[in-house]
Amino acid sequence: MSGTHFFAGGIHLPPFDEPVLSRAIEKLPPPDRVVIPLLHHNGAAAHPIVARGDRVVEGQIIGEADSPEAAFIHASISGTVASVASFPHASGANVLSVTINRNGDEAAHAMSTKPWRELAPEEIIGIIENAGIIGSHGDLIHQTLARTAGKEVDTVIINGVECEPGLAAARRLLIEKTEEVLCGALITRKVCGAHRLVLAIGKEKRSQAAAAVTRLCANDAFKEIEFAQVAARYPAGDPALVIKAATGRTIPPHGAPIDARCVVIDVAAALAIRNALCDGLPATRRLITVSGPCITKPANLLVPVGTPVRLLLAHCQADMSRATRLIAGGSMSGRCLHDPDVPCIKTWSALQLTNAVFPDVRMRPCINCGHCVKVCPRHLVPSMIARYAEKGDYRAAAEWNAGDCLECGCCAWVCPSKINLLHFLQIARSMAARATAAETGARS
Amino acid sequence: MNDREMLHNACAPHLRARDSVSSIMLTTIIALMPTAAASVLFFSARSLLLILTATAAAVLAEWCIATFVTRQPRALSDGSAMVTGLLLALTLPPTLPPWMAALGSIVAIAIVKWPFGGLGGNLVNPALAGRAFLMLSFPAAMTTFIAPVAGTINGLADSLDGIAAATPLACLRHSALTGTLEPLVFQDAFVNMFLGNIGGCIGETSALALLFGAIILWYRQIIGIRIPFFFVLTVFVLFWLFNGAGGILTTEAMIIPVYQVLGGGLLLGALFMANDPVTSPVTSWGKIIFGTGCGALTFLFRKFGAHTEGVMYAILLMNLTVPLIDRWLRPGAFNRKKQHA
Numbered sequence: 034m035s036g037t038h039f040f041a042g043g044i045h046l047p048p049f050d051e052p053v054l055s056r057a058i059e060k061l062p063p064p065d066r067v068v069i070p071l072l073h074h075n076g077a078a079a080h081p082i083v084a085r086g087d088r089v090v091e092g093q094i095i096g097e098a099d100s101p102e103a104a105f106i107h108a109s110i111s112g113t114v115a116s117v118a119s120f121p122h123a124s125g126a127n128v129l130s131v132t133i134n135r136n137g138d139e140a141a142h143a144m145s146t147k148p149w150r151e152l153a154p155e156e157i158i159g160i161i162e163n164a165g166i167i168g169s170h171g172d173l174i175h176q177t178l179a180r181t182a183g184k185e186v187d188t189v190i191i192n193g194v195e196c197e198p199g200l201a202a203a204r205r206l207l208i209e210k211t212e213e214v215l216c217g218a219l220i221t222r223k224v225c226g227a228h229r230l231v232l233a234i235g236k237e238k239r240s241q242a243a244a245a246v247t248r249l250c251a252n253d254a255f256k257e258i259e260f261a262q263v264a265a266r267y268p269a270g271d272p273a274l275v276i277k278a279a280t281g282r283t284i285p286p287h288g289a290p291i292d293a294r295c296v297v298i299d300v301a302a303a304l305a306i307r308n309a310l311c312d313g314l315p316a317t318r319r320l321i322t323v324s325g326p327c328i329t330k331p332a333n334l335l336v337p338v339g340t341p342v343r344l345l346l347a348h349c350q351a352d353m354s355r356a357t358r359l360i361a362g363g364s365m366s367g368r369c370l371h372d373p374d375v376p377c378i379k380t381w382s383a384l385q386l387t388n389a390v391f392p393d394v395r396m397r398p399c400i401n402c403g404h405c406v407k408v409c410p411r412h413l414v415p416s417m418i419a420r421y422a423e424k425g426d427y428r429a430a431a432e433w434n435a436g437d438c439l440e441c442g443c444c445a446w447v448c449p450s451k452i453n454l455l456h457f458l459q460i461a462r463s464m465a466a467r468a469t470a471a472e473t474g475a476r477s
Numbered sequence: 478m479n480d481r482e483m484l485h486n487a488c489a490p491h492l493r494a495r496d497s498v499s500s501i502m503l504t505t506i507i508a509l510m511p512t513a514a515a516s517v518l519f520f521s522a523r524s525l526l527l528i529l530t531a532t533a534a535a536v537l538a539e540w541c542i543a544t545f546v547t548r549q550p551r552a553l554s555d556g557s558a559m560v561t562g563l564l565l566a567l568t569l570p571p572t573l574p575p576w577m578a579a580l581g582s583i584v585a586i587a588i589v590k591w592p593f594g595g596l597g598g599n600l601v602n603p604a605l606a607g608r609a610f611l612m613l614s615f616p617a618a619m620t621t622f623i624a625p626v627a628g629t630i631n632g633l634a635d636s637l638d639g640i641a642a643a644t645p646l647a648c649l650r651h652s653a654l655t656g657t658l659e660p661l662v663f664q665d666a667f668v669n670m671f672l673g674n675i676g677g678c679i680g681e682t683s684a685l686a687l688l689f690g691a692i693i694l695w696y697r698q699i700i701g702i703r704i705p706f707f708f709v710l711t712v713f714v715l716f717w718l719f720n721g722a723g724g725i726l727t728t729e730a731m732i733i734p735v736y737q738v739l740g741g742g743l744l745l746g747a748l749f750m751a752n753d754p755v756t757s758p759v760t761s762w763g764k765i766i767f768g769t770g771c772g773a774l775t776f777l778f779r780k781f782g783a784h785t786e787g788v789m790y791a792i793l794l795m796n797l798t799v800p801l802i803d804r805w806l807r808p809g810a811f812n813r814k815k816q817h818a
Contacts, residue, residue, distance in 0.1 A: 046492070198492070289760045357485045365490045373484070391490050397498045397555060398597035403701075403759035414759060433807060439711035449496045450597075456488040 197363025217303030535562025567680020630676030712771025
C-alpha cells in the first residue's frame, strides 16, 4: 500500500470514527407502501408507464427514460400501483411519484444475464442504463461510461473515501461486499478500456475496509487493483482530490474526471453495476447509514428505494422530541429534509437526525481573518465571493471563480464570524452557471 | 405527533467550529497579558494606570456608539474594543498622562473604527491610528522615555556621554553618527533588551513576553507566521546590508540589525499590530508581500526619517494597501494558473 496522500485545505473534523461503522448491514423489513419519485438526480424526470391499479413486480420498470437526461426507474417492491401523482421530494419540491402498496411477496423480476466478460462495452453500458444506476453525486453512470467511448481513459478509480462524520455506507460495503464491489470495479474497467484500477480509501487507524480489501486482493482475480489512501480530512472524497491522490493529475477548470483520463465511480455504484450484470438486478435498493445524536440505534440499513424516511427513523428508534434537523447526507454538506414522509432516493447514503440548534451562533461582520481561504480545497477566497454575492454582484463573484466552488462547506464551518459562507457561495455558483449558460446560448 | 413543525430547515453545514470572534478576541487579550505584566514589572503602576484608562475609554466609547449611534448593542460583546484599548496602551510611553491615553482610545474607536463600519470595516488598525493621532498632537509627551524601575534606559551598564536619556535605538543612531559605536559596550545590552529592561513604550520593550503571547496565538491558529516573519526578516536584512558602519561581516554590522529588531516597537508591531486580521491580506502571498512591505517601510523611516521609530507609520501605510493586495493577488482557482485582475 502506498503512502497517504494529503491535499491543501480542508478541515479535520473531530468525531471521525462513528460507532455506526461497526454495525453490520441490516435489511429493513419490507415497507407496506413505497413512494418512488420519477426523478432522483439533477436531470430530467422519467416518464411513468404504469397507472393506478396496475400490478407491478419488484424490478419491473415503472418509469421510462425518454430523454438522455433521465434514468430508468423500477418498482422496489411487488404490489399494486395506488397512485401516480405529485409527492414531496427530498429536493424540497414536489415531484411526480409512483406509490405502490405492497401485497404478496412475489419474487423479484430479474433481467436476463450473460457472463459479463463476453459482452461488448456497449452492451454493458446498455444493461447499466436499463438498471437505472445513479452515482452518489447524482450522475448517470451509463452516461459517464458512454462518454469514455473514443477517448483515452487509462485509470478507473473506485471512490471508497468518505470523510464526513456520520457516513459509513461506503466502508460498510467494502467490508461486507468486498468481492461484489471489486467485481463491479473490474466490469467498469473493462467498459472503459483502462489498464489501471485504483481503489481510493480514507486513511484510518486499523481500517477494517482496508483489511477486507487487502485480504481479497491476494486472490489472483483482483491482483491488479491498486490502492490510494487519502488523508482523513474533509472533503477528501471529492472526485478531483481522489484523482489527484490516485494519479497525481489535476482536472482542468470546469472539467470532468475524463479530462484527466480517469473515470471515478463510487462504491455503491460499483456494487450496483455488478448486481445488474451478474444477477440482473436493477438499482432498487440503497444502503443508507442512519445516525446522529437523536438516533438511539444507529444502523446501516439496506432499504427499498422509495421507503418513507419515517420508517427508517422508527426502525432506528429516533427520538423525535429532541430532534431539530433531519439531514439527508453528511453533516457538512447534507441537505435538510422538511418532511419525514419524503421517500428515500437512489443517491442517498446517509440520513442523520441531529439536535443542532446553534444557540451560540450569531452572525458577526467578516473580520477578514482568512481562515476560509486557508481551508478552501479549491483555493478560492470565500469571504470575498460571499461579500459580492451578498451585494448581488454575481459577475464579480464569478470573476473570483465562484463557479469552481465544491460546496463542501469548510469555509462556513471554520468562519469565526459564523457567516453562512456556503449559502452565499451556492447562490454565487448557481448564478455564475446561469450566466455562463446564457453566454454560450447567446454565442451559438 | 406533528413533527413537521419541529424540524428546522437550515443550510449546510450542520456543524460549526468552536472558535468565534469573541473567543479570538479573548485569546488575544490573554496573549497580551504577559506583555502587560512585563510592563507593570518594568514601569510600575504607571503602566497599569495607562492600560486601565485606555481600555476603559475604548470600551466606553464603543458602548456609547453601539448603544446610541448605530444601535447594535450586540457589537460590544465581541471584545474588539478591549483589544484595541489594550494594544493602544501598550504603545504609549510610561510617563504619558492618562487622559491622553483615554483620548487616543476614543479617537481609535470613534473616528478610525466606527465611521468605516465598525469591526471588520476599518481600513487601518485603530490602535495604531489612535497612537498616530497622539503622536501628532502631543509629540513631546509621546517621545519622553524613562528608565525602567531596575535598569537603565538604553540597557547599557555605563551611560554613554550625552545620550544618557536615550532609548536603545536613539543611542544607536547617535553612536553611529558620531562614530563611537563600541561593539563590546553595545553587546552588553542584548539581554536587557530581550527581557525588556530598557526604556521605551510600556508594551514594546519585552521581546520575551511578546514572543510568549504570540506563541499562544499561533498555537491556537489565530495568527499566522508569515507577516511577522517577513516583517522582522526584512528589517533585519536591510539593516544588516545597509548598516552604515561599513562592511557586512563586522561585529558592528551584526549589532545594528539586532538592535533594530529588539530595541524598538518592531516586535509588538509585527506580532500584534501587523497581524491584525481586519487590516491584513487574506492570501498567503498577500501576507508575505504585506510583511515585507512593512519591513521595508520601517527600514526607510528608521534609516532616513526624523524619528528613530517607524513601525507605526509603516504598518498604517501598508494597511491602506491591503484592499489592493487582496484584489491583485486573487488566487488562481483549483488547477488554474494564477490570474491577475
